[in-house]
Amino acid sequence: MYVPGGIPLPSKSSARLAALTVAAVCSAASTVVLTSPAHADSVRIRDIQGTTRISPYAGKQVTDVAGIVTGIRTYGSSRGFWIQDPDADADPATSEGVFVFTGSTPKGVAVGDAVTVSGTVSEFVPGGTSSGNQAVTEITKPTVKVVSSGNPVPAPVLIDAGAVPDAYAPAGDPAANGSVNALPLRPATYALDLYEALEGMNVRVADARVVGATDPYTELWVTVKPDEHDNRRGGTVYGSYTAQNTGRIMIQSLGKPADFPKADVGDTLTGATTGPLDYNQFGGYTLVASELGTLESGGLERETTRKQKNGELAVATYNVENLDPSDDTFAAHAAAIVTNLRSPDIVSLEEIQDNNGATDDGTVAADRTVAKLIDAITAAGGPRYDWRAVDPVNNTDGGEPGGNIRQVFLFNPERVSFTDRAGGDANTATGVVRERGKAALTVSPGRVDPANEAWRNSRKPLVGEFVFRGRTVFVIANHFNSKGGDQGLTSQYQPPARSSEVQRHLQATAVNAFVKEILAVQKNADVVALGDINDFEFSGTAKALEGDGELWSAVKSLPRDERYSYVYQGNSQVLDQILISPAIRRGCDFEYDSVHLNAEFHDQISDHDPQVLRFRP
Template sequence: MRALSRALAALAAFGVAATGVTALTSVPAQAEPGTVVISQVYGGGGNTGAPLTNDFVELFNRGSAPVALDGWSVQYGSATGTGTFAANPVVPLSGTLAPGQYHLVQLGGGTNGVPLPAPDTTGATNMSATAGKVVLARSAQGLACNGGSTPCAPEQTALIADLVGYGNANYFEGTAAPALSATTAALRGDHGCADTDVNGTDLQAAAPAPRNRATTPAPCGGEPTPTPTGEPSATPTPTAEPTSTPTPTPTVDPTSTPTSTPSSTPSSTPTEDPCWTPPTHQIAQVQGSGDVSPLAGQTVRVEGVVTGDFQEPDQLGGFFLQDPTPDADPATSEGLFAYARSSFKDVKVGDRVLVTGKVVEYNGWTELSPVTVVDVCGTGTVAPVRQSLPRAEGSTFEPVESMLVTFPEPLTVTDHYNLGRYGEVTLSSEGRLFQATDRPGVSEAANERRSLLVDDGSTRENPPAIPYTDPRAVRLGDTTLGVTGVLGYGFGRYRLQPTKPIGFLRTNPRLPAPFPVLGNVKVASFNTLNWFTTLGSRGASNAEEQRRQLAKLVAALKGMNADAVGLMEVQNNGQSALQALVDALNAEVGAGTYAALSHPYPGTDQIHVALIYKPARLQLVGPARSSTDPVFRRPPLIQTFRRVQGGEPFTLVVNHFKSKGCDTAATGPDADQGDGQSCYNGERVRQAKATLALVESLRLPNALVLGDLNAYGEEDPIDTLEAGGLTSLTKRFVPAPLRYSYLFDGRSGELDHALAARDLLRRVTSATIWHINSDESRILDYNTEYNPPGLYRPDAFRSSDHDPLVVGLTLPGGR
């Protein structure tokens, strides 16, 4: 934060009227560097789709000394309204904030989401979810200004310790922070330390991550000064120009502590001290400016400081070293990996080493292997190089390969498929990644630039202790700040090997039940992920797994509490598998609560679609119907219902279109066309057309087509259904950040759909997706192989790999 600007101070000194400084009030008087700032603003609490019940403002002490908040306050104003800050409830503050400590101010809220962590201060202010103005004032009195229609006079501005204007706010520092939503907050960069007096630079829109006084303090380090505007350089400024030919004198880092001091006396000669043997090359010369080392195949001796120690046999088998005196070329990395286990020479982080070895390109990774000499010659330090995502278009991590790097921005967990098997998670900037064919405006190239794969520095497969599972397994949508590690490479991807523990903020909390839907009838769609009563075919491999699977499926169905549920991937063995599921469900919710329909034409596939319903709530109108059209490998199940009180009927069309998997039969229009829709897209389009024909030919009243259609939201099969007069209910009712039901290859998307015919659309009152599966790691499912036994719970979470979808209908008529 900066002090009162010279221009504004001069105007105040000459007694210029407040109206004369309107143009200057977008940058108010600031507190001295190192005081308390607004580190987070969230105004969507309790809204539809909101992860948290309350709005909040988070404060942070970025200074080096405690700050007393007694007599201070948090004040709010609308983005462009005429009301002053004093017109809204003023939230008084108290207590002392230590350096690096957060202070959580809970404000107004609603019914959706989960509670905030324990607040340090509570107020009643309701903020806008998208745009507004928040001030931290060194006064308990409301400011009689708003920075816009009522400008803040110099004496009022001087009371403002910090200001955040977001969205289309007309009062802000520099430029406004981004517009927010029910699912995004404005987070100050570098865990609260970033402060250039430009809201648009310092704060980014990301998933809300509230922190309170109980959060581990994160000091900025020393007396902070305003962070320079602009992106930090990816390569540190060199302290000296490298010489083209190394001189035969020992290189000594002036900040290091040698383990043995070279001497000019005969008792200490170069032949007696290996640290006298100088390097032959700088690390930057070994790395070169391209993907491949210009010295590949040559033996070199390099010097650096150990930044990452992964020498044990179940780790990477070596260590990372980095030159603390980089060259002047930003295209050359200053880091290198040395393949040398601790049994050869044990080193530790901070050791200054001279390493002799052969330069190789190991599957695209420049490293020294074999290493023949490792000499520890003192200690040193290397500061991590700041990086940010997304990367610039056309760039890679090659210039910082094997270097110590840090990502101070908020990053979101977007993939954990290999968490249990290899200890990997993928993080992304700007929220989670979505499938490019699921919604407009998504680019797979941009997805890649936003991604960072985080590994665990280990080669062990299916380790007994899995990272990021305590106190609960990390979920997609959880976030972290300040990820630091060394950037290795393997299996075709750059991999960050953490050198500091990564703590995840539980910004995507589990919901114990779906968001409530409105109406007098509730229907759902759920893919059961191969519910089989025949062991060892698909689904459970043994009786114990089957028991665990059934418990999770029952918990999920019980949580949905729908009047009718269309099911996919139920074993096609008559009524055996379906009835076993209904019996187990009724044992939990009450005898006779649910009944199972009999499919008139289930087809010959191993799995079929099914339908269960509550006889006390719904009555059947006519028999169950299907189609013998061979285009359906898993024929649909069609049933018309009416509420038991009577009234208008509605029809469920439960379907499960052909999967995207490719095989030798996928030819012609069913082959992968390279458009992101994978194989059998042509067949899924034909199935969509056949579904529309059924709705029309059977004159189905109030038809609702639902199920796993194996097509993302902007793919041809969904376009076909929409062009035929059906409306996607999730596109209409579910906010885009929450509109997904499946995870594949680190991208979320919606494979499970509910589409209403025109006559039903006016009866649909709401829809939601219950995120109990796609956000959860597969190590939590019913399988017993590889999954640590302590992680299993007989609950709804990871009961399948698809999220269930729930729709609320309001049907007229009846008693």
Template sequence: MNRNVLKGSFMLLGLTALLSACGTTAPVSTYTCPADATVTAIAAVQGSGEASPLVGQTVTVRGVVTLDTQPGLSGFYLQDVRPDADNKTSDAVFVFTGTASKDVKVGDVVQVTGTVKEFNGLTEIDPVTAVTACGKTMLPLATTVTFPLTSPTALEAVEGMLVRVATPMTVTDTFTLGRFGELGLSSGGRLFVPTNGQGGSRESNRLRTLRLDDLSSRQNPATIPYLSDADPQTATRRAGDTVSNLEGVIHYANSAYKLQPTKTPIFTPTNPRTAAPKEVGGTLKVAGANVLNYFTTLGSAGRGASNPTEFARQKAKIVAELRALNADVITLMEVENNGETALDNLVAALNTAAGKTEFASVKTGKVGTDAIRMAIIYRPERVETVGSAQIDTNAVHSRPPVAQTFRDRSGKGIFTVVANHFKSKGSCPTSGDVDRGQGCWNLQRVEQAKALLDFAGRLKAIDPDVLLMGDLNAYGEEDPIKTIEAAGFESLNKRIPAEDRYSYQFNGEFGYLDHALSSSTLSAQVTGITEWHINSDEPVVLDYNIEFKKHPECTATNCTSPDLYAPTPYRSSDHDPVLVGLKLTADQ
């Protein structure tokens, strides 16, 4: 059984009940082990390197059970009652019992005979041939651990041991919370992508990181741990929240050190949800929103909703997001490129929710050849179009930019907005435009930025006030953004405080891929900008999808997680929307 990939098939106990049991220890030390056994110190089994020097050898080890995770991890942790004096060697080891569970309890002193094994980086005893009960004793004191670590493998010296994390930690990764019951934690606040502008490096980020597990390797747990509550309307655990009372055992799996808690972690919601974005001022508001494959063609090769139920759920979330933005013009990314069908569907849903004809769309028909396209919607009561939409047909673009000029009906000022979606960092080639620190296809994104500047130059002939919006698939200090800035456009996102400057999360690191850049003449007319963090901070399990969830239409055997869907803006997409305030100068 591949425990790292399959994540086990054992029943998950309630986390609170199990943690309570883990805290039970004997008040006195009363144990006697067989005197004729040749016992190997656990530190000798662990060794001072990443792998045990005794792999493949049969040993007998003796220690106290510090944590029994047989229901979830198919084993228990054993820590030597007589630790050595070497801080480089761990005094504990994982005893893998598989389906042959052993009758052990926290505080039991046991003698275990078995074979030393390295399982994907975890030193363990497997298979076990004998477990002898000796009595009971007090648990060892937890070893204090601080972050950032001194090296990526620093926790190897306490693998399997009881530890206490003394450093304040922040939730920085919620991606696998619903799937595997894990959270990524970091010291010094959330982690940022090094090329986003907040500094740091991939190496320093790694030294700040620890994963908090749920005592189980089960996929799609029936009870999702660490959520704020169980109400689908409010349940969440947002990145940016802080956590304390971190005590437990250090485990290693899936190429990461994980804390299996022996005490219930205490979360503080230091990054709460907001019902609306921050104020940006001005008399007009312009937004950019990635709607994550809004497809009316259902089941389109993994894009968008798979069935009518999912589509209804997706639509409700997107509508809630776009209406709460309260913007007068909205650029949209990842609308299905099927003429006006998908866009008209979304506009109709917005107007139905408003109870009136509140939004209209800029008509472009199918744009380019990609499955997704950009689109622009607006409030006719607030702005009117000037001329028709403009599309940049330069072949370098993955998805052609779409532009529209608008006039403010009240103040009569004019501006042009351009919706963009540069080539993604994924689907890497084996040679050529490979990842050199800014993701794959960076060179092509630079060329797309240059083409966009040429397009913007032509648009300025209509009016010099141009606003470039969209998912540029480049972080704030990467070459495509620098290229646009060097041509005189202002990156408005940089007006946002550094700690709040993000719209996307990947592998526990945050940054902004969703941009607003203004021409020099427009910058003075910009009154504010914000990124509304309704998506990147939220767990994926809250989205509209029904797979793996206890939903009537999910009938597979792995439909075991609770369905926490709610028709709210939160986790409506994977990108946060951007909102810009404008106070336009009247057109002369």
């Protein structure tokens, strides 16, 4: 599991801060005080916000800051209210709104109240300063006076395709380690500058298409640019590091969670969605809606691939998201494999947990987990799959502590046979030898170079030797390390750092080296490397896997707007890949399908879409 762009996705036992994502958790570690507190004369909100991302009054006390209350947050850890100056100036770089942090449920104020606020200006960094996130300008430790009530709320600023620039963010200042914090805001030039110039203000989007389904934390993503890298299913495709899709924005609600729409990609929030513009650690700029548009269904349906022909081998990869025997998703996963994937001959499963899931008691075997899934597949009308795997050493392969996730091969013994070669265990490396002029594994199933530092606290590749219609096929199942620790797309550092890819590059290099060993023995060997690569098809990770042509990512055979297996922050993107050796690619007799049945839906059973490759060995 992963959170592309930098934050690890929550697991089933995740300690994500609240059922409702809020602006952040207030702590001393995540508040930047630039100067010692000092008194300042009465100022306007625009003076506090200034023309850069950091307030010129940060750390100072301000008195009698006037504004109209536009929204009140009574839940989560960042409780308080927004105020906005109804008399805007002519400078588009200065926001007229600001958040007043009270810490507890605000009392004595209501939307429409004209108030004056005295307190200390702080720059609060959601997720802490180490996250690289931008800061939210706040007034803390406030003293509030209500001047009058029932005033009209300042009219919202419309955020639409014409308002949002195509350029995403300025390049950061090299003298500040790439930070954009001190750069003057240019809201007509850069999308992130526009959003920052509207921070805390009442804003509106209208008839906005959903590009990220409602998640368990009561949030969804829309785009205000319906034509921006759109695809036929209503999503917005992420196709390069320089195409950040500037029209995306997160939507949350100031209302009850039960009233939040359950939206899928391609749906539309018709009418107006209005509220203060906030910034949080999980999505960056967020419209916290006091008024939500009406959900109109786009009619999106789960995809079904075609059945493989008699002479075709169907190989699939499917991340089943921390599956353990206590889950209630076995029947749904079985239906997906049988109905939507049409019972592939070989299925590489990622994130199979051990027999007691996240219970951290030393259990590593996963036979109960796998047997329960196989039984469910048979009950759904699929084949009685056989399986192979290698148990990991306890708590050495990353993932949820105690869960011991690993890759597992399912295969249909009526169509495919598995060549067992004894000796494979968690610490034994599989080698390649020549047998009767062809490549063979020394152990099967086995692991690829498990002692390599590339796999520290990460899943080791599982490799197996299969035979289909007399032809040997080598399959390498992978689950590379996540993007945890990367800076988000809305980071104060531009371009954001992708520190996690260093390990993935090492992992990709190790897998490519193993493929080279196979091809050195048998040039025309059929090799498939597949799994949750946790990186894009255009990434350095993919290039290292492909090497000098030893492998090729077959997702690139699809049109660009169909290349995705995961949706994160409204970006439809590739994480799961199937790579093929030259013998498979040269024949041009293969077909690739990214089967969209999870990532775009609010009721997903996994956050990944499975991938299927059909070819004739």
